[in-house]
Amino acid sequence: MTDTLNQRVLLASRPSGLPTPENFRIAHEPLPVPGEGQLLLQILYLSLDPYMRGRMDDAKSYAKPVDIGGVMEGGTVARVIASRHPDYAVGDLVLSHSGWQSHALSDGDNLRKLDPQAAPLSTALGVLGMPGFTAWAGLLQIGRPAPGQTVVVAAASGAVGSAVGQIARIKGARAVGIAGGADKCAYVREELGFDAVIDHRAPDFAARLAEACPDGVDVYFENVGGKVWDAVFPLLNDFARVPVCGLISQYNALPQAEPGPDRLALVMRDVLKKSLTVRGFIQREFLALRPAFLEEAGQWVREGRLRYREDIVEGLENAPAAFIDLLQGRNFGKLVVKLAD
Numbered sequence: 595m596t597d598t599l600n601q602r603v604l605l606a607s608r609p610s611g612l613p614t615p616e617n618f619r620i621a622h623e624p625l626p627v628p629g630e631g632q633l634l635l636q637i638l639y640l641s642l643d644p645y646m647r648g649r650m651d652d653a654k655s656y657a658k659p660v661d662i663g664g665v666m667e668g669g670t671v672a673r674v675i676a677s678r679h680p681d682y683a684v685g686d687l688v689l690s691h692s693g694w695q696s697h698a699l700s701d702g703d704n705l706r707k708l709d710p711q712a713a714p715l716s717t718a719l720g721v722l723g724m725p726g727f728t729a730w731a732g733l734l735q736i737g738r739p740a741p742g743q744t745v746v747v748a749a750a751s752g753a754v755g756s757a758v759g760q761i762a763r764i765k766g767a768r769a770v771g772i773a774g775g776a777d778k779c780a781y782v783r784e785e786l787g788f789d790a791v792i793d794h795r796a797p798d799f800a801a802r803l804a805e806a807c808p809d810g811v812d813v814y815f816e817n818v819g820g821k822v823w824d825a826v827f828p829l830l831n832d833f834a835r836v837p838v839c840g841l842i843s844q845y846n847a848l849p850q851a852e853p854g855p856d857r858l859a860l861v862m863r864d865v866l867k868k869s870l871t872v873r874g875f876i877q878r879e880f881l882a883l884r885p886a887f888l889e890e891a892g893q894w895v896r897e898g899r900l901r902y903r904e905d906i907v908e909g910l911e912n913a914p915a916a917f918i919d920l921l922q923g924r925n926f927g928k929l930v931v932k933l934a935d
């Protein structure tokens with residue numbers, strides 16, 4: 595790869611179940627040249643996120659799928675390397691949504707300038723970016739934990755879950771995390787300071803979770819679905835809130851999902867008799883609150899009250915394998931690809 599070529603990761607075919615490397619194709623194309631009012635971005639960091647699995651399917655959803663042969667979608671931190679736009683100069687650093695490629699043209703829309711002195715640049719994709727905002731907005735707008743209440747969150751070492759538990763504690767609630775494996779559990783308990791953490795791979799996972807929640811569960815921040823949902827659901831208290839943020843354990847199965855035993859009646863019975871609030875959301879619904887998030891979370895990060903961990907992979911060519919690992923829980927922290935210094 596030289597500076598005269600744009601390296602891009604394209605969607606080669608749609609996956610069936612877990613994506614494979616063959617679903618992606620790497621292409622090299624001449625660098626685009628900015629026209630009047632445009633700028634050329636060099637991508638420094640690319641965010642890899644679970645939602646990208648949904649974009650690989652040709653299914654109706656809240657966002658359009660990536661076309662076959664199209665560039666994989668994704669949030670990025672970039673440097674302006676050529677500008678014919680009045681508001682941007684060469685050297686400016688920006689948050690953009692440029693996808694899995696080394697360079698991109700922009701007309702300046704939907705860019706946000708970043709100050710590298712305020713926080714490390716990669717945090718604009720994690721704790722101070724979309725995942726952190728998802729945690730903050732979903733927990734505080736929908737979960738609304740009161741002091742002393744119990745908040746449970748899975749994928750607790752990840753970008754969203756780690757922030758959910760720490761914000762719950764900042765607000766005076768008790769945070770119980772669920773994570774996969776001893777290392778992630780130790781990190782969640784010891785470094786993030788959750789009150790308890792349970793390994794979802796333990797054979798007696800459901801019993802341990804019940805033990806860790808002696809007063810039941812007031813807020814279940816749903817990131818995972820499947821057996822984790824099955825274990826948490828019976829523990830929900832009257833008037834519990836369930837922000838439904840993600841279902842990562844199901845993403846590879848959903849397109850082929852077969853009708854199974856219908857448990858909807860049992861779920862609805864408890865929604866009714868316990869007066870539960872089960873509320874799905876996509877973070878952009880709350881975008882008007884982003885400035886308030888940046889101010890509050892930025893302060894918590896500076897004070898060391900909101901901690902984060904990044905899993906940084908070097909090189910765009912390694913993005914497909916890293917993404918496939920993410921869908922199997924092999925990332926440890928916010929997964930980011932570093933393309934350039």
Ligand code: NDP
Binds near residue numbers: 751753772842
């Ligand atoms: P993470 O960095 O937490 O990575 C995903 C984690 O999910 C893995 O590390 C793994 O953690 C866990 N996981 C993966 N497969 C399974 C499985 N089969 N069973 C249980 N756990 C599994 O990702 P994010 O923090 O970025 O995202 C967390 C969730 O939030 C996802 O569901 C995502 O789709 C959702 N989301 C929703 C948004 C919205 O607007 N609604 C916006 C952003 C994210 P472990 O090894 O600990 O199990």
